Structures are given as C-alpha cells and as structure tokens.
Amino acid sequence: MTAAPSLDFRAAPLPSQMQAWVATGYGGPDVLALRHLPLPRIGARDVLIRVEATTVSAGDRRLRASDFPTGMGLLGRAFCGVTRLRRPVLGTELTGIVAAVGSAVTRFAPGDAVIAFPGAAVGGHAEYCRFAETGMILPRPAGMPIKTAAALGFGGTTAMDFLRRANCTAGEQLLVVGASGTVGSALVQLAAKAGARVSAVTSSGNQVLVRALGAEDVIDYAVRDVTAEPARWDIVADAVGALTFARALPILSEGGRYLSIAGGLGELLARPKGSRRSIGGPASENVADLAALVDMAVAGTFRPLIDSVLPFARLPDAHARADSGRKRGSVVVRLDHIERQ
Numbered sequence: 001m002t003a004a005p006s007l008d009f010r011a012a013p014l015p016s017q018m019q020a021w022v023a024t025g026y027g028g029p030d031v032l033a034l035r036h037l038p039l040p041r042i043g044a045r046d047v048l049i050r051v052e053a054t055t056v057s058a059g060d061r062r063l064r065a066s067d068f069p070t071g072m073g074l075l076g077r078a079f080c081g082v083t084r085l086r087r088p089v090l091g092t093e094l095t096g097i098v099a100a101v102g103s104a105v106t107r108f109a110p111g112d113a114v115i116a117f118p119g120a121a122v123g124g125h126a127e128y129c130r131f132a133e134t135g136m137i138l139p140r141p142a143g144m145p146i147k148t149a150a151a152l153g154f155g156g157t158t159a160m161d162f163l164r165r166a167n168c169t170a171g172e173q174l175l176v177v178g179a180s181g182t183v184g185s186a187l188v189q190l191a192a193k194a195g196a197r198v199s200a201v202t203s204s205g206n207q208v209l210v211r212a213l214g215a216e217d218v219i220d221y222a223v224r225d226v227t228a229e230p231a232r233w234d235i236v237a238d239a240v241g242a243l244t245f246a247r248a249l250p251i252l253s254e255g256g257r258y259l260s261i262a263g264g265l266g267e268l269l270a271r272p273k274g275s276r277r278s279i280g281g282p283a284s285e286n287v288a289d290l291a292a293l294v295d296m297a298v299a300g301t302f303r304p305l306i307d308s309v310l311p312f313a314r315l316p317d318a319h320a321r322a323d324s325g326r327k328r329g330s331v332v333v334r335l336d337h338i339e340r341q
C-alpha cells in the first residue's frame with residue numbers, strides 16, 4: 001500500500017478553537033448545534049487529525065435519537081448519558097490530514113493523509129479529532145477518493161466481523177436483509193468475494209444496485225415474504241431488524257446462523273434451536289479489519305456504497321437522511337475548509 005504524499009503542515013499554526021456539531025440532547029436532527037469548542041489537547045502518543053470528511057452513520061442517528069436496540073434502552077442511557085450524550089460530538093469514521101503529533105509519536109507526522117475510525121468513541125463531526133497513535137488510524141493510500149476513505153469503516157468492519165463470527169465459507173447460501181444499506185451493501189460485497197452465494201432482500205428500486213454489488217438472487221420485500229421461502233440459507237444476515245431469530249428459523253438450513261446485526265437483547269441472548277443459532281451484539285472494532293478494507297479498496301474488490309455527499313454545514317440534513325431508513329450506503333459529510341480549496 002502506498003501512502004499519500006505528505007504535505008508539510010508543520011509551519012501552519014493551529015487555531016485554539018474548532019467548529020463541531022454537538023448533540024444538545026436526545027431527539028431529532030434539530031438537537032444538533034454547531035458550536036465552537038477548544039481544540040482537543042494531545043498527549044505524547046496522540047495524533048491530532050484535521051478532518052476532511054466523515055459520515056453520518058446509523059450509529060450516529062441511533063445515539064442522537066436514543067434509539068437503542070430493543071431491550072438495551074436503559075443500558076444505553078446508563079452508558080451513553082441519562083439526559084444527554086456524555087460524548088455529544090458524534091461521528092464514527094473519518095478521513096483527514098494529521099495536523100499535529102505528540103512528542104512520542106513515531107508512525108505519523110504532520111501532513112500525513114489518514115483514515116481513522118473512532119467507532120463507538122465517536123468524535124468525527126468536528127474540524128479536529130484526537131487519536132491515540134495505536135488506535136484505529138491508518139495511512140490513506142495515494143489516490144483514494146476522500147468519500148471512499150471516509151466511508152470505509154462503519155459498514156465494512158461490521159460486515160467483516162459478523163461474517164467472521166458466522167464462519168461464512170465459500171459455497172454457502174447467505175441472505176442479506178437490507179442489502180442496499182451501509183452494512184448490507186458491505187455484507188453483499190464481502191460475502192460474494194468470499195465465495196458465498198448471496199441472496200438480497202431489498203425494494204424494487206434497489207434491485208439493479210444489489211445485483212451489481214454481487215447478489216445472485218433478489219427478493220423484493222414488498223412482493224415476497226422471505227419467511228415463506230424454503231429453508232435454504234446457511235446464513236441470514238439481518239441488517240434491518242426486519243426479522244427475529246424465531247422468524248428466521250424456518251428459512252435457515254441445518255447448522256444455520258441468524259446474524260442479528262440490528263437486533264436487540266432478545267436476539268443476543270437467544271439460545272440455539274437445534275443446530276441453528278443467533279449471533280448478535282456489537283461488532284468488534286479493530287485496526288486489522290480496517291487495514292484489510294483499505295487494501296481491498298485499493299485492489300478494487302471492495303467499494304463502500306455512497307448515498308450522497310453533503311457539506312459540513314448541512315450535517316443535520318445528513319442525519320435526516322439517515323433517519324429516513326432509505327439511504328443507499330453512506331451519507332458522507334465534507335468539511336467546509338476542503339470545499340473552499
């Protein structure tokens with residue numbers, strides 16, 4: 001992997017403040033306010049990234065709306081904040097330029113182009129974001145489009161983790177529910193690349209799209225009830241929460257796995273039924289998966305699906321698009337200073 005050439009930012013003085021979108025409470029996109037915040041202070045092993053682009057993910061909209069998976073509401077509020085978010089600057093993935101590094105940092109230098117994944121720690125919806133050098137931060141390959149770099153992580157790492165936990169192997173039949181979303185579109189691509197035979201559940205308007213991503217068979221959920229199909233899938237990956245383990249059981253083959261990607265506590269705790277089981281909970285966040293996605297993107301074997309690109313000033317509109325449940329892939333948000341260049 002060739003890193004993008006470094007630009008020399010060492011001479012550029014850093015501002016003392018930055019703009020950031022802050023969730024002032026739980027609710028709709030109107031709870032978001034553009035505020036001036038102090039620049040994050042970096043420690044000896046930290047990197048400060050000037051954000052070029054980020055996304056508004058399903059994770060961001062869930063946190064903003066306090067829309068935690070079923071059965072996890074109390075736990076979610078206890079963990080994330082009772083009346084408002086403890087970490088009110090959202091943003092799970094980003095790309096940008098290293099603006100400053102701590103005295104002990106060896107892997108990055110000011111001017112390096114990077115891809116970073118705050119994940120559940122969030123913080124990408126700001127002009128600057130702090131990362132530990134050893135965190136989920138990687139060089140951005142030369143020539144990689146900004147919007148691709150911004151949108152690689154959320155869907156891709158989730159899909160990789162669930163496919164790994166399901167032990168998805170070549171030749172298996174996999175059904176993806178929600179194949180046109182950020183996670184679903186990554187699942188279709190990665191499973192097809194692994195040699196699985198992919199069926200996709202989507203609406204009529206997205207059929208051509210999901211076939212182009214690698215689905216061999218498409219089921220329009222407005223026309224066919226997928227739970228009435230014969231038991232033929234080794235894996236049912238539900239990236240919508242449209243099914244439950246119980247509803248998926250009749251269409252799972254012997255040894256089948258139900259991937260409860262958007263499901264709640266019930267699916268996480270569901271006991272196996274004979275040889276069939278449910279796999280749920282949060283996807284793991286690790287830099288090796290992000291690195292694999294970067295390599296695949298460079299090789300042209302994985303491309304995050306992009307729904308739209310909006311300027312930073314319109315970040316609440318990006319949340320509204322995520323709230324719609326209709327986005328096709330990721331809503332990328334580019335920061336103003338980049339657009340002025």
Ligand SMILES: NC(=O)c1ccc[n+]([C@@H]2O[C@H](COP(=O)([O-])OP(=O)(O)OC[C@H]3O[C@@H](n4cnc5c(N)ncnc54)[C@H](OP(=O)(O)O)[C@@H]3O)[C@@H](O)[C@H]2O)c1
Pocket residue numbers: 057058059062154155158177178179180181182183184201202203204206221239240241242260261262280281282283284322325326327328329330
């Ligand atoms: N467990 C984890 O760690 C983890 C990690 C990431 C995400 N998630 C969760 O996974 C879910 C999906 O995230 P995402 O980012 O992929 O969401 P997304 O991009 O907002 O998904 C939108 C897509 O869902 C499709 N859709 C909606 N209803 C559908 C239905 N009944 N059947 C089939 N497709 C349907 C829509 O297509 P149409 O317009 O064609 O209906 C749309 O393209 C979210 O609930 C998110 O919170 C969990």
